[in-house]
Amino acid sequence: GDDDSSSGDRKVTFGYIGDYSGSAALAVAAKQDLWSKQGLKPDLKVFTNGPLQVQALGTKNLDFGYLGPGALWLPATGKAKIVSVNMLGQADRVIARPGSGIAKPADLKGKKIAVPAGTSGDMILNLALRETGLKPSDVSVVPMDPSTVVTAFGSGSVDAAAIWYPLIDNIKKRVPDLVEVTRTEDFYPRLTFPNVFVTQPELAAKDPELVRKVTAVLRAANDWIVANPTESEKITAAFLKLPAAQLAGSTKYVKLLPSAELTKLTQDGTVNGWFDNLADIFVQMDKMPKRDAAKDYYLGDLYAGAGGVPKQ
Amino acid sequence: MSEDTKPARPGGASPDTAEAPSAPGTTAKAPTGRRIPLPKPSSVLLSLCSAALGLLVWIGLTKSGIEDLPGPWAVAKRGAELVEDGTLFDDMGASLRRVLTGYLLGVALAIPVGFAMGWYPIVRRLIDPWIQFFRMVPPLAIIPLAILTMGIDEKPKVFVIFLAAFLSSVVSTYQGVVSVDSTLVNAARVLGAKDRQVFIGVVVPASTPFILVGMRIGLGASWATVVAAELIAAQSGLGFRMQQAQLYYDLPTIFVQLIAIGAIGLVMDRLLLLAERRLTGWQERR
Amino acid sequence: MSEDTKPARPGGASPDTAEAPSAPGTTAKAPTGRRIPLPKPSSVLLSLCSAALGLLVWIGLTKSGIEDLPGPWAVAKRGAELVEDGTLFDDMGASLRRVLTGYLLGVALAIPVGFAMGWYPIVRRLIDPWIQFFRMVPPLAIIPLAILTMGIDEKPKVFVIFLAAFLSSVVSTYQGVVSVDSTLVNAARVLGAKDRQVFIGVVVPASTPFILVGMRIGLGASWATVVAAELIAAQSGLGFRMQQAQLYYDLPTIFVQLIAIGAIGLVMDRLLLLAERRLTGWQERR
Amino acid sequence: MPTISFTEVSRDFALKTGEFHALDRVSLDIHDGEFITVVGPSGCGKSTLMNIAAGLLDATGGTVTVDGEPVHGPSPERGVIFQQYALFPWMTVRKNVEFGLRIAGVGRRERAKTALRIIDLVGLGDFADALPKTLSGGMKQRCAIARAYAVDPKVLLMDEPFGALDALTRVQMQDSLLETWNRDRRTVMFITHDVDEAVYLANRVVVMAARPGRIHRVIPVDLPYPRTEKMRLSAEFADLRREVWNAVYHQPASSERTTP
């Protein structure tokens, strides 16, 4: 609903990914007309993955974007700055086929596991292995496309998979009695998988006011979602032109935190801890050589400050 | 006086067409040596048969126990839904716009470049290796580069399609120029034609058949690249929708887009075929 | 007695080649009308020039301020690293195996199918629309289908490449069969050749030039599909590595894979070109 | 019994403007061992008639028999020499000549022997391993003749085989053709543009007329074989030449409609 806003509004290009967590805040912001309240006019661009958005941030074609937890190494290497935490993903699972003899992470040893490389699925598998003292070389990891995992697991080409909902719902149609070996919640609050909104590295310094305004929009949208989770699923489905059924129940697999609580967690350093923990995993996974400290790339102060702006 | 030496007489107009006099009419016979030609089934009937054949294979595959493979019915239902809520036509419009723009630009560049390569051997030998090189490079690999240089609007999407169309039609164009009969070029030159006139008057029309074949090849390449192109921040489009459906493993939707792409492409291909028939009617054909 | 009617005499062997007697040797002149031919630069020199040209364009692009675009130096360094730790050659091996398998299978099927389509008009009219249809369908869209039917091992990867090679070379093959000179077919038939013999003795050799062009087109299509194919649970391969590098936004690595694919493809293309020259040496050329 | 017998043979072609009668009820008997030449204005149906005899084209009316058998498709019994050579460009001269023998299942050694003998006969001995593209027009034509000879057909159908040859080679080829024919007396139907050639070679000259294609006159040539260079300059030859010339040149006006 930004089309009817006044022409003096500041234009903001915003990237997102066409799934529930990647779109919900923007769908709600559009529906509730939160943008014009901040004098902003969003130009939304849908992407299929995080790295492409970061690339577009680098070429100044995007002002803001959305990253899943698997792409958090990008801000951790200075390629983008995080402006806010969106939701905490709890959809990721390590699942195993019935009869594969896998019931707990330790049973994964020597098994064939399908993983979409560089995603949160990749990470939860790594965590699960580490918890039990297994090395990646102790299992046979088969990297593949997310939708490939569905088929591969369904057809029994692999023993286990590290994947997420709602794709697991698809798998369940064919393998109803699959075993959930590990789930994201198992690691909370030590570790969680936040998905975030990011911006160009320079923009925060050059135009903090803009970043603050955008953050305010995101906070407002987030709080609306926290209050109306089911409604938000419908709005998002409409926004993505998907059948409502496809997103129904999405909120089951995310943890929604009110912005007040997120502010608190930011101020007490918990959020920085999440990011640093994840960054350490990335380093251990050889995704990057060394990490920046979370305080260098998470704009926590701006986030906290955005909460103080009175709604117009 | 035989009337043959005065072909200007009425009634002698059209039949003098025997170019290969030692085998006139043999083309009317199937090369299989059958002597009595089968009654030729109408082309519409054959098209229907062809479509039915495809459908049968599909149903066969569905029934043969491949799980998840959606049957024609499921796909048709999903297609109807997508038509109803307008997305299918929106997506078609968006993709068609991109493909047409990229394709037309690609062909528009391929023709002069192909001519230059055919006309000046030096140009050919300098450029040809690069053309062949880039022909091998996957369009998916071009995307980061396209974003770097062109951002994320329509430009890079159109560019990826443009590149595919250009690379596949330029080769055909220059092969057309190279194979222009040198006798025709000489014939024009002895009539006083200078380079430019030889080029416009002889080389261009003589290579039209090749250019049109190149355009058909380029069309296939353009459509086959549309999914890759729409990975770049597309808001709509058949390729984008297909990608999104892959996120949710929504096979019927993938099939709808797939069929839409194939069908539009096929229609465009048949149009080009018509143009080819029309523009190169002067050719002697088997 | 002139010696011309007794060409069997020594010394009269090779010069009787004037096929187009009214314009012998005119091909030696550039069509630009220049009368004194330029000294022909050696082909090696031209290849070097061509390579240098490409490098210059690249450096120019790098310097022109496109951020992040890696220069030749950065790419060479990354390439050296990848060579050193062995991944580059492993990846090359893996991709080459897939491409070769898929490509050879594709060509091997395209040739008989193309022949059938060219030989039997009914087959052509039934199959041609489907060929054109699938030519438009992006390889990325085939992946879910390939996985459904073939799992995630080497089979679906090879299949995607196979399909690309098949679709692009079948068209050329059947056009070759269709354009076989009917006089040659008749010549064989009046010598007593039956269908099979006409086919093997005339149609196959006469369409070799077309088949080879088709094989070159198919080669490009195969390599251009390798990234899409290696989206399917690949452990190694140039396309897989490129995907991974894209995930981590590692442009120098992408460039290394891109150059590796282009270079291997180019070498294979030149080999095919050689084969073409050799196998179709009987053709009259400009 | 005639070797080739055309009985009321017609051939129509469907055109946009209607039916075109390329041949209209042509009847002609060619006897065993006879040498027939066919002349007539361009487009009068000479090639059409020959293609029907060869089995490469169907008549739309009438019947053609060869040795009493109706013609159904081509056969190695009836050797054809095409106006455009129609050599297989990917085969050497030797391979071209051997093609028909291979089809007939002749063994490798036998094949090579026969081929080389015939290649020598047409004067291409040194070019046995040359590809067609390296041959001059005349040499190509001689190769095509050798290929037809090799399978030793009972009947030879030749469509302007010497059209591309210069006067010199042409005379040579005429003499060599006659020499061969004199030896084995196979039946020959020979189409030509050249009145001189028609008379020099033939037992009988068939003069055709156009629109519709039909036989205008059949002129017997009563010169003895072997024919010689001297005969060509004789008064008798000149008379025949003039007779054929007049038959072609001063044809009565025919019905001029394409659909009479």
Added chain:
Amino acid sequence: MPTISFTEVSRDFALKTGEFHALDRVSLDIHDGEFITVVGPSGCGKSTLMNIAAGLLDATGGTVTVDGEPVHGPSPERGVIFQQYALFPWMTVRKNVEFGLRIAGVGRRERAKTALRIIDLVGLGDFADALPKTLSGGMKQRCAIARAYAVDPKVLLMDEPFGALDALTRVQMQDSLLETWNRDRRTVMFITHDVDEAVYLANRVVVMAARPGRIHRVIPVDLPYPRTEKMRLSAEFADLRREVWNAVYHQPASSERTTP
């Protein structure tokens, strides 16, 4: 002053086996308004000589001048008729004939008038809008002749232009060519295989010899113009015919090496 003057013209072709001398120091003057015919065995360099005069091929030695100017590339002053017609297949007869006029910048109306007049002259009036593929061989050849005539060249270079025509059409075309030539007396260099034709048309017949390509004899034809059908049957004509025939047929053995 001669119109076309060849002085010691040589042309070598580089072959794998060494240099091949297609022409060896050929000298020939063709006078203004003269009709020269060139005969000789296949491969003796006739086409090569003509192509050099046309400016389509460079001599490797010697000089060629036309009107005193050395030849540098083709020019509409020198009309060429190619052995293989070389019609533009995408143009109708009229467009083909108009092509040279359009190049010369002649206006549309003027162009159409000239073209139609010349098309009528060669007897293709009813086929002005036909595409080449619908023409018979003879009609194609006549269209090519009309195209060369249209630009009204000072010099006509014709490479076996009547090779594809039947005897009938051929005689007609010969007469019509002579008739035109009689009117405007342009210089003509005419290559042919046919000794009869060479004598019938020429002021002088140039007989070439092969290996190396050179001029063997030049035979003047002292028959008056216009030439007639009757003249063809005269004793004088027969004598000339025999003389040319012997010059071609009984050439002295030459050095047989390709590299003498």
